[in-house]
Amino acid sequence: MTKKIVYLSVALVSLLFVISCEKDFREIGGNVISNNQFDTKQITLEVIVKDSVLEAVRADNLAIGSLGEYLLGVYNNPDYERIEASIVSQLGIVVNPQTVQNTTEAESGNEEDLDSIYVFNEAVLEIPYTSTRLENESDGKPKFRLDSLLGDSSIPMSLEVFRNGTFLNNLNPGDPTQQNSYMSNATYVETELLNDDLAFTYTPDPTDTLFVFERELSTGEKFKDTTKLANSIPFLTVPLNKTRMKELFWDKFSDTEFASQNDLNNYFRGIILKTQGTDGSMVPLSLGTNAPRLKFYYTITTLDEGVVKDTIVGNYTFNFSGVVNSQYKMTAPQNTVPSNSFAIQGTAGSMATINILNGTELQDLRSQNILINDASLVFNIDTSRDTTKVPSRLLVFKNTGVGDGEQIEDSYTEQLFFGGFLGDDDEGKPKEYTIRITDYISNLVSGESDENYPLVLKVYNSGTDAAVINNFVQTQINTYNWNPRGVTLLNHSSANGENRAKLIISYSEEKDN
Numbered sequence: 001m002t003k004k005i006v007y008l009s010v011a012l013v014s015l016l017f018v019i020s021c022e023k024d025f026r027e028i029g030g031n032v033i034s035n036n037q038f039d040t041k042q043i044t045l046e047v048i049v050k051d052s053v054l055e056a057v058r059a060d061n062l063a064i065g066s067l068g069e070y071l072l073g074v075y076n077n078p079d080y081e082r083i084e085a086s087i088v089s090q091l092g093i094v095v096n097p098q099t100v101q102n103t104t105e106a107e108s109g110n111e112e113d114l115d116s117i118y119v120f121n122e123a124v125l126e127i128p129y130t131s132t133r134l135e136n137e138s139d140g141k142p143k144f145r146l147d148s149l150l151g152d153s154s155i156p157m158s159l160e161v162f163r164n165g166t167f168l169n170n171l172n173p174g175d176p177t178q179q180n181s182y183m184s185n186a187t188y189v190e191t192e193l194l195n196d197d198l199a200f201t202y203t204p205d206p207t208d209t210l211f212v213f214e215r216e217l218s219t220g221e222k223f224k225d226t227t228k229l230a231n232s233i234p235f236l237t238v239p240l241n242k243t244r245m246k247e248l249f250w251d252k253f254s255d256t257e258f259a260s261q262n263d264l265n266n267y268f269r270g271i272i273l274k275t276q277g278t279d280g281s282m283v284p285l286s287l288g289t290n291a292p293r294l295k296f297y298y299t300i301t302t303l304d305e306g307v308v309k310d311t312i313v314g315n316y317t318f319n320f321s322g323v324v325n326s327q328y329k330m331t332a333p334q335n336t337v338p339s340n341s342f343a344i345q346g347t348a349g350s351m352a353t354i355n356i357l358n359g360t361e362l363q364d365l366r367s368q369n370i371l372i373n374d375a376s377l378v379f380n381i382d383t384s385r386d387t388t389k390v391p392s393r394l395l396v397f398k399n400t401g402v403g404d405g406e407q408i409e410d411s412y413t414e415q416l417f418f419g420g421f422l423g424d425d426d427e428g429k430p431k432e433y434t435i436r437i438t439d440y441i442s443n444l445v446s447g448e449s450d451e452n453y454p455l456v457l458k459v460y461n462s463g464t465d466a467a468v469i470n471n472f473v474q475t476q477i478n479t480y481n482w483n484p485r486g487v488t489l490l491n492h493s494s495a496n497g498e499n500r501a502k503l504i505i506s507y508s509e510e511k512d513n
Contacts, residue, residue, distance in 0.1 A: 038508040040373065045503045047377070048355040049491040051342040053081075058479045059184035059326040062170060066287050068463040069482045070326055071347070072127070073204070073275050073282035075151045078334040079385045080345045080486035085282055086329070088188050090168055090270040090322030091294060093261045097253040097316045099298075115303045117218035122297040123245035124211070125161055125238040125271070128229055128290035129283055131206060142232045144206040150389060150484060151281035156201035158277060161238055163248075164270035165189030168323035184328040184348045188272055196239040204236070204283050211237040217311060218301040225297075225313065233290065240294075250296060253316075265322065274327075282484060287324060294318040326482065340493040341382040345486035346391065346459035352489075353399065354455040356503050357444065362452060365445045365505075374506040375441035376419075379457070380432045380499040382488040387430045390487040393460035394420045394433045397477050398453040405456055405477035409439040411467035412475075420460060433489075441505060459483050 061067055071085035099118050131144040146153075166188040172178040209232045216222045229235055248268065252258060257267035271294065285292060300312040328348045337343050342352050354377065357365075377396060381387060397405045410418045417436050425431040443449040464478040490496040 037511055038371075039511055040506065040508050042504065042506045045356070045361055045505065046358065047492050047501050047503050048358060049342055049352055049501050050355075051337075051344075051350055051352045053350045054348045056183040056185040057328075057348050057481045058181055059186070059328070059482075060180075060182035061287075061324050062179055062181060064464065064480070066324070067326060067480065067482050068461075069130075069148075069284035070287060070324065071282055071328075071482060071484060072273060072285055073151070074157050074277040074280035075282040075484050076279040077151075077386055077389065077486065079337075079488060080333050080343060081349050082278070082331040082333070083282065083347055083349075083484050084276055084329040084331075085347070085484070086275055086327040087273040087285070087292070087320075087324065088164060088166075088168070088270060088327060089273075089292070089320040089324040090265055091268065091318040092321035093258070093264050094316050094318055097258070097296075099250055099253050117301045117303065119216055119218050119299050119301065120242075120246055120250045120296065121215045121299060122213045122295075123240040123242060123249070124213075124295050124297070125240060125273075125292065126211075126229075126295050127236040127238070127273075127285065127292045129204060129206070129208075129234045129236065130286055130290075131234055133231070133233075142209065144209070144234050146204055146206050146234070146283055148284050149204060149281055152279060153204050153281040155277070155280045156203050157275050157280035158199070158201050159195075159236075159238060160200070160272075160274045160276070161194045161240060162190040162272040162274060163192045163194055163268065164272050165191035167269050168265070168325070170323065182323075182325045184326055186325065186327070188327075190272060190274070192244075194240045194244060196241050200238060202236055202238075204281055206234045208234045208236060211235075213239075213297065215297070215299050215313060217299055217308070218303075219308060227297075227315075229290070245296070261322075270323075271320070284482075287320060292320045335385075337488060338382065338384065340491060340495045341385070341488050342491050343486060343488050344391075344394065344457060344459055346461065346481045346483035348481070349459070349484075349486060351456055351458040354396065354457055354501070356455065357441075357452050362444060366447060368509060370445065370507040370509045372438060372442040372445055372505065372507050374436065374504075375438045376504050377435045377437060377455075377501075378432060378504060379434075379489040379501050380496070381430050382490050383429070385488040387487070389485050390422060390430050391459045391483060391485040392422050393462075394435065394487075395458050395460040395465050396420065396435045396437065396455050397458075399456050400451075400453055403476055404479050407467045407473075407475050407477065408437055408455070409443065410437050412473045413439050415468060430487075441503075459485060459487075 070087050074084050076082040130147045132147055134143045134145055137143050169180050172180045209228055211227050214222055215225045257263055296316045298314055302310040330348050343350050397407055400406045420433055420435045422430055423432045444452055461481045461483050464480040490499050492501045
């Protein structure tokens with residue numbers, strides 16, 4: 001996706017805004033006119049809302065390095081589409097893993113008398129949760145909260161670990177000069193199921209901070225061992241089929257399949273973490289330090305003339321890396337949206353088209369020779385629907401008919417006032433979203449712009465929907481969205497009265513002398 005990027009300093013934006021305002025005043029009266037020569041008025045204009053269901057959003061990391069969050073699990077809010085979120089990823093190479101004995105010199109001075117024998121113990125998929133540490137339990141054990149968990153964490157969900165049979169290509173196979181991309185509804189070949197327990201289920205649990213498993217020595221002796229992550233953070237462990245993982249990995253570590261990252265990508269094309277269920281919970285995962293990983297536990301038994309001299313435990317870790325994609329399977333909501341409302345939902349949920357300045361409204365405003373002080377789109381929440389997990393912010397952008405859309409001017413010329421944040425009522429309950437599009441309307445009314453584009457309303461995606469990043473303006477809209485929350489808003493129906501969707505314009509006009 002080609003981005004139109006324009007460098008713009010914050011200081012320059014502010015200066016241009018001041019000059020623009022001064023110019024508007026002079027256009028009305030020839031000079032800056034004092035306030036007592038103006039009347040300030042406000043009008044409310046109707047908008048027309050049409051909702052639309054998304055088919056998919058971009059869901060790979062190729063253009064942005066990493067998604068802000070990779071979702072795993074099931075989120076079923078009956079007022080919105082059910083989401084079954086899965087992850088597809090390549091594995092990072094492990095350099096020179098050993099599986100055979102290293103012969104070293106024994107105390108006797110005879111190398112043949114000392115053997116180091118490797119034994120493969122266990123293969124697991126380890127999935128760290130994104131969590132926050134709280135005060136310790138009364139017994140001193142660490143206590144955590146899973147961050148941004150949605151849904152009912154008491155309902156078990158299936159988790160299948162497949163060997164991916166689809167080659168994850170960085171370049172577009174149809175045009176190798178272009179970067180590849182993967183949508184959230186992309187399909188992948190599930191070559192084989194790797195779970196040890198074919199009916200494996202799980203529930204996200206903040207107390208899962210240990211994994212207990214069995215180690216075995218070359219002598220046949222067995223003992224229990226435990227593993228925990230740095231800072232004892234909670235994690236999910238999925239045991240994999242030991243026999244098959246030995247064949248696929250352990251027995252081939254010294255072969256060409258593991259000679260380089262490219263060799264591994266061609267041989268083992270990655271892991272599919274597939275969740276399914278009619279209900280459950282969803283957690284965000286990070287691909288930073290605590291990325292999901294494939295682990296092979298082993299022990300080394302050192303024998304000196306047949307006598308056990310030492311035991312060493314270890315593991316080889318293949319982190320999720322390279323091409324990492326999200327999958328969102330969306331299912332229609334159980335509850336129908338009321339006729340006087342429309343639903344907005346993140347991920348591959350739904351958006352809405354907002355048409356403003358309909359009929360002769362723009363022409364009427366232009367004929368009045370006015371100065372626009374403020375223009376705001378206001379969307380009130382339908383409180384008859386679930387409001388417990390609504391998005392903290394919405395975004396409005398222009399549907400220009402080119403690409404995926406374009407940022408409204410106010411998103412970068414008036415960053416501090418653009419808004420779109422959730423507003424509460426006097427009791428602290430979610431009430432409305434207000435988005436200021438003053439510059440956009442001013443440009444239309446002044447005639448500086450003749451493009452009264454349809455506007456699009458969507459759930460704001462933190463990380464990709466910001467118009468200014470490091471003083472660079474990004475005017476093109478990205479289709480990424482990993483925010484699974486939804487909200488139902490009142491539309492333009494007259495049945496909604498004062499709470500209907502609307503455009504409120506405050507303006508000044510010269511007094512009659």
